[in-house]
Amino acid sequence: MNKLSTQDRVAILNCLSEGMGVNAAARVTGKSKNTVLKLLADVGQACAAYQDRVMINLPCKRIECDEIWSFVGAKQKNVKDDHPEGFGDCYTFTAIDPDTKLMPCWLVGTRDRQCTYDFMADLAPRMAGRIQLTTDGWNHYPDAVELAFRGQVDYVAINKSYAPGPAVSEARRRYSPPSIVSSAKAVVYGTPDLKKASTSIVERSNLSLRMGNRRFTRLTNAFSKKLENHMHAISFYFMVYNFMKIHKSIKTTPAMEAGVTDFLWSMEDIVLMTDTDV
Structure with a gap:
């Protein structure tokens, strides 16, 4: 069986890391769509496994959590009985350290x-010590946080109210988010510093995910057709974000800032890591 050279794999992954879809990456690199998907699957699995291993005993002091919507195959309202399992609305739970910008886990x-319970159960043991946690007002968070952290956390929930407003035009409804009427911080556990309680940074990181991953782009046909490919693409995105891209605010990569690694990764390093792990 023919195997792509390191140079070819780096070229394909560079295209994907810059927000290109699979079809576009195939056209630019001259490789088949199946070749690109197979490479993404191998790399995605390796990236998920590697980050799961190294994201432990993290020195984070604060964590913000949020969820970002997408869909696989079809939007939930269009899912039919004969569609494969995994079709429909899909949410990615994300967490970020506002200080190091590290995104230690996702679901x-x-x-x-x-899923809320599973996400918090994955997040809690990765922290080296007590943290201040901030989430939105999703009603399953408090119980999940209590079960995962067993009260050893300073936890704030931010409840936002949105204006229903009058009827708006179709274009405005599609492209404009609802207006926030009020935002209230509620202390759920511990003694958090309310001045530092926010979800702004994780919401901004989710915007970067939507802009930097073709599968999250709204109003296009670039959505994921299989749940597995969706997960592989997200794992690869976070590998590039945490280990490769220098964050403008901290002037280094989040993984280096948090002490997870001591060098700046390149795409060749990701290919080598994939060869080692697969």
């Missing part, structure tokens, strides 16, 4: 009780 699933 791809649905916005329900079980």
